[in-house]
Amino acid sequence: MRYVGKSYPIHDACQKASGRAVYAGDxxxxxxxxxxxxxxxxxxxxxxxxxxxxxxxxxxxxxxxxxxxxxxxxxxxxxxxxxxxxxxxxxxxxxxxxxxxxxxxxxxxxxxxxxxxxxxxxxxxxxxxPYSLDVFETLKGTIDNVHPSGAVFECTDMVTGTMPEEEDLVTVDTVTDLSRINHICxxxxxxxxxxxxxxxxxxxxxxxxxxxxxxxxxxxxxxxxxxxxxxxxxxxxxSFGGxxxxxxxxxxxxxxxxxxxxxxxxxxxxxxxxxTYGRSPMHFQSSFTFGRDGSLKGVDCDLLLDAGAYLGNSINYARTVGHKLFRGYKYPYCHFHSRAVITNTIVSGAFRGWTSPEATIMFEHNMNMGARALNMDPVDIRLKNVMHPGDADPLGNIPIGNFRADEALRQGREHFFWDRRKEEIREFNKKNRRYKRGLGVALGAHVNGFYPSKTDYARVDMRLTETGSVQMNITLHDHGCGTVTAMQMIAAEALGIPMEQVSLGEGDTKYTPLDVGCFSSRTTYVQGQTVCLCAEKFKDRLKEDVSALSGLPVSELVVENNLVYGKYHPEVCYTWSRIADECQQKLKHEVFVSYEYVPDTNPGVAGAHFAMVEVDTFTGMTKILDYLAVHDIGQAINREMCVAQTQGAVIMGAGAALLEHVVTKVSGRPMGSLKDYHLINCFEAQDVRVELIEDGGTEGPYGAKSIGEVCHTPVTAAVVGAVNDALKSDMNQIPLTPDVICAYLDEQEKKEREKEA
Amino acid sequence: MESLLPKTYEEIPGCLRQMTEKSRFIGGGTDLIIKMRMGLAAPDAICYLGYVRELKEIRREEEWLSIGSCATMTEIEQDPEVREHYPALMDAAADVGSLQIRNNGTIGGNIGNASPAGDLLPVLYLYDAVLEIMGPDGVRRAGIDEILAGPGRLNLACNEAILRILLPPSTGYTSFVKLGSRKKVTISRIGVALRIEMDGDYVKEMKMMVGAIGIKPVRLEKAEEFIKGRTLNEQNILDIAAILSDYIREHVAKEFDRDYKVFASRGVVMDAFHRLRRD
Structure with missing residues (x-):
């Protein structure tokens, strides 16, 4: 391929670097x-x-x-x-x-x-x-009149499959608490x-x-x-959902x-x-049941989601957590119950991954605790339960397609030196009193579009200019991560012309086609495929026009490198510029096609992430020593952007694991400053190795799948898992700040002292 | 709002005479400008002393090291005299905020802001810093502790300016380590400044100042007494940390992260002793 899979700067990189880009604020x-x-x-x-x-x-x-x-x-x-x-x-x-x-x-x-x-x-x-700052206060009835529709909303109570009646099962019960975080764009x-x-x-x-x-x-x-x-x-x-x-x-x-x-x-x-809004605080109580061999038999999960002051998306969000429980692992039974609860706090809303990371933080912690209870390796227990190509999402029986979670886990284990490091860390921890190291692994899975739960479709128009370039009309919403360039690459690849001869812009309701928006990791998979298919139709159109102009049958015309020529009459050769000109002058029309695409697939996409951390047990500070992300992406479009998005996602998810939360004071006043809200900054940002598994096999453009959300999905869970491995702890109250870690260690030390006494 | 901008040493008294209770000095502006933007400060006049050449200088004056109050954190961190003779001051200056902040923020501003978490303050106490102060009618000198009054408060008249910080000769080994919420660009939660004089393997004398656990830097005399005549083995250092933990437990209110500070003192104390070795 000429463009797809290579690396290009985003379309406005020069404008941004030189200060010429115009943001709304400018x-x-x-x-x-x-x-x-x-x-x-x-x-x-x-x-x-x-x-x-x-x-x-x-x-x-x-x-x-x-x-x-x-x-x-x-x-x-x-x-x-x-x-x-x-x-x-x-x-x-x-x-x-x-x-x-x-x-x-x-x-x-x-x-x-x-x-x-x-x-x-x-x-x-x-x-x-009277006001309430947390879901438990609201459940007491403190603010029942906050909205005419009430303060507590049942979202979903669903049972999938049946619980196997077996003996000798092992159950782990855990509590997961996610703090409120902000997108900090x-x-x-x-x-x-x-x-x-x-x-x-x-x-x-x-x-x-x-x-x-x-x-x-x-x-x-x-x-x-x-x-x-x-x-x-x-x-x-x-944006990150913000x-x-x-x-x-x-x-x-x-x-x-x-x-x-x-x-x-x-x-x-x-x-x-x-x-504006942030990611909702969530309180999960969950119970996972495993067979002795590590096979997951049943999941029971109850979620209380803090909606903040207005409902926004919270009912849908709390429901969607349930949908995300079936994208990575196969197991016979699940009961999921969720409620959204109003509090007098910052409104909750969308965040990168739209509940995939949240569900994964809960799910992967249980997998770790299951592995610990069964004395299994955390990678092994995942391999035991992961979905494979040919499996289907039981909700709606949607095939997950060419889903390479198994391969991602195996490749990551090898390239992260998982087994060797496990031994090294055991030795390190034995020798060190103050610093403890740990390994974490997490599997994250996500979707490629709205199909079939919500309407999904896309339209692209292409027009030929008299200088032979193609103007594309498509409703894009580039967040700064290169959507425009990716679409330009796909179009240039499919049309067989240089990238600079394809122009396109972003959404404008007056001119660009109706579109459901940049949600659900649908842009590359759905809109990208629409570009591909539109380009094919555009080339057919060129042939039809040249046929009309030259008299050669369409079947004998070849479209190649800005030319349309006769297979058996190479002397009949039209540049695209000439086609545009003669179409106007002789055929009295513009060379134009419009294509609408309705996706009917939604394959799974997976990322296996591996983290090695070192916790200072004297100060509670955690340092990420190494990180590897292996992604099943089908086909990378703009390779370095896929890598960079993943690296950024790791910094973001690791921040959620270790530092980020918006604190609300008892007066109800939230802390709205980066002085109090700490992100992982460039001094602490770890190097992130990214590997992409590319074996296509999807209905996306050139076999591509999504990356923007799935790369954020496993991060927090992987880092938390590594901290818990280092400390032999079972904390899942995010973030694991130095304060949380020290409080835990203090508690452990007290217990040990009591035991000795 | 009026701007008072003396260009020379001789112009300073004239500017000081125009200052009122509502006037403020500005150094790098890294705190004041934020407060003004948030509506938390609305001075009638601001006085900037950074154009006065003498107040930017760091120079040796007989036995003293004189640091102009407008010297930036970066200038202090990189100064050869500071690095050689006052390494704890280098540690503290190098750990303030981000590089951008350090390029602007000044030592005079750090004192004037009088934050309980002020990074340089425990170190200035450690080295027994003396401040040279100018009022409309002349210049006087006072120890840092006489001037620092409490959070955001100084024992200075509204028309008195800190001109220079004078450090007497330092002996022994010194270090400063700060513990924040993350490694860099963070506000101090505990800052430990140490000075040790050894007699062979035994501690002849130690001075230990701790920042961010009280309204002013705290001198941990109990630890100083304890270590006198002992060696610096791990257990003794852990015992010093325990003395600090006990102090915090008794003197710090819970809402100022007391529980965390009690637990984490061990780490920061060990790091401060480790840093004395400069290896």
Whole structure:
């Protein structure tokens, strides 16, 4: 292949490196104003009175929008489809405030500084209500009236298969607690909205994962015809799931409609951390039953998901955890029960992997504890239970296709020197009192698109220019990880022309095709395949046109290297440029095709990750000494980007394992600063080795499968497993910060002292 | 807001006369600018002394090492005199924030900010630093402990500026180790500064200052007494760590991560002793 599988810089790498890329936060529109939001300072209550008079007097202030002068139509920030069945309780501005950080109003001013200063001048009078900061408090009934629909939502109670009636089974019971984490995109949340009162058209510029989703939600909130809402996807500085639910867009739209001018809204880091959304805290109680040979017989899992103050995606999220229990391992029985619980805390929402990492953290811990109980090697117990090509996801009986988890585990074991290191570590730990080393392995699996649980389809259009290049029209949402370039590579490969002769852009609801958005790792698998198939159709079209122009039958024409020529009459040779020209002049049409694709497969995709850590048992600090990620990817499109995405995912997942959590103080006030929220920084970021298993065999482009989410799926579980191996512990309260580890060790030391005494 | 920008030593008193209770000095601005942006500080005037050449200098003055209050962490870390004679100060300066912060942040700012977690403070106590202070009417000198009053507070009038930090000659071996929430770019949770003078294999004298466990650096006299005349074997060092743990258990409130600090003292104390060897 000429392009696929090689490595190219992302399409806007030069613009980004030179500072020429325009993010929404860089935009300047004629007459543009700036908004700053007034947030609730209490965790739960009613806004009784707002006094905006001093804010309105502040120099540069144009207007104030708030809960008493803006539409009270309720919506759900997770909505992205027409008539989507969801619980709608959130408003653009809320008079019933439900967390510290809830939106009450926004000042619109000539400058951001003036808007922010004026926000401080608004006097808010509250009536405070009891609040709950964790799911157990809510279950006591403390905030039953937080929403008309209640505070506790049953999500799913499903039984799959039957529990084998055997004797001599081993059961492990564990508790898993996941803390609230934030996406921490380099680009904070931004939206620019512009309302033209004469045309009645609202234009929204935002970095997001579905332009059509925003169009739908905004159209519904403001009761606008969808054709009057135009959404343009802007250059994005990272999303990780953080820009697929709509938080700033309704606010900027409300402001722009009110003042009939463009309005820019930029959240700072603190606002992005507190007032958008994060990954939900989860509390799992689970029980796994194994045969003596390590075969997994049954899974029983109960999940309490902390939805935060508004439901958003939480009911769907809690259900989806159950769907993710069947993507990697085969076992006869599962009972999964989940509830989503409202608390007066930061709203929960999507995070990279959409419950795959969360389910995996719980699942893989149980596999480790099972291996320990059975005195088995952690890799062996996984190999014993892993799914193989030919197996199917029991939910909907969907074949998992050419799923290479087994191979990934075996290859990783060898290349990570698993068996040798196990011995070395045993010796190291025997000799060392302070530093303890451990090994962890985790298998993560994921999907390739929405099929069959939700509608999935894609459309691509291709047009030929008179200079022989191809303009592609497709609704892409590049997060900064190279989607545009990947599609360009696929198109160039399929068309047989140089990459620079393929041009394409990103989503714009006014011009690009309807699309369900960048979700569920569908972009490469579904949209990429659409590009491939469209290119084939485009080449057929070239042949038809040359046939009409030359009189040769289509069957005798060959498309190759920017040329179409007769197989038996090589003197009949058309450049693509000439085809475009003669089609216009003689046949009176543009060379154009449009192709719609509906996927009917959704193979599994797997990653086996291996971590070696060293824990300082005196300070609780954990260092990752080595890390290997082996991925079953089918076919890498842009190779170095696949590797880099995986390396980034490891830093992200390792941060969740060891450091990251948003702390909420007892007052209900969350800590919204990177001073308190620690990521793994470049000093501690470990080298990550990445290996790709590429044996194609999928319905994706050139046999490709997804990478962006699956590479994040096993990370936290692998690192946690390694820490537990080092300390012979059974902790699964994420993150394992130095404090958590020291508290555990302190407890162990006390127990030992008591034993001695 | 007014900016007071003396260009020479002689211009400083004139600027100081214009300062009020609401005025602030600015060094690298690594704390003050953040506070101003968050609306936590709104000074009527800021005074920047960094244009005064003498206040940027690190130089030997007879037996003293004189460090201008506007010297940055990077300049201190890289200074040959500091590295040779005051290595614990090098340790502390090298571990402040990130490189970008160290390129801006100043020693005067670290003192003026008076954070209980201030990285340089335990080391300045360790070396018995003396501050040279200028008011509108003249210059005076005072020990670091006389000036440091508590979190964010100094015993200085609003129109008094720290000009220089003077370090007397140091003897013995010194080191500083900080324990944060991660390895780098982290705020100190415990900072241990040590000075040891040996008599053969035995400790003649030790000084031990601990930062971030109280409103000001704490001198751990009980540990100093304990180790006198003993060797630096592992058990003795663990016993010193236990003395620190006990101190924290008694004196630190639970919400200031007491339980963690009690447990983790062992690690940071051992690291500080290890670092004395400079190997």
């Amino acid at each position: 935009m300047e529109l004629k007459g543009m104003l700036h908004a700053a939001v007034l947030f609730s300072s209490i965790p739960h209550g009613f806004v009784k009175k707002l006094d905006c008079s001093r804010a309105l007097e502040y120099p540069g202030v144009v207007d104030v929008v708030h809960c008493f002068n803006t539409t009270e139509r309720e919506y759900n920030r997770y909505q992205s489809q027409f008539n989507q069945a969801l619980i709608y309780t959130e408003r653009v501005f809320n008079s019933h405030v439900r967390f510290v950080g809830d939106r009450i109003g926004a000042v619109i001013a000539e400058t951001e500084e003036a808007a922010r200063e004026a926000v401080r001048l608004i006097q808010v009078e509250y009536e405070e209500l 380099m680009e904070t949340h931004v939206c620019v909205a512009d309302y033209d009162q004469y045309s009645g058209e609202l234009t929204i510029y935002s970095p997001n994962q579905t332009v059509y989703g925003i169009r739908t939600l905004i159209g519904d909130i403001f009761q606008m015809d969808y054709s009057k809402v135009r959404v343009i996807k802007t250059t994005m500085g990272g 820009k697929q639910e709509w938080v700033l867009e309704p606010v900027a739209a409300a402001a722009a409609i009110r003042v009939k001018r463009p309005v820019k809204l930029v959240y700072n880091r603190s606002e992005s951390m507190i007032s």
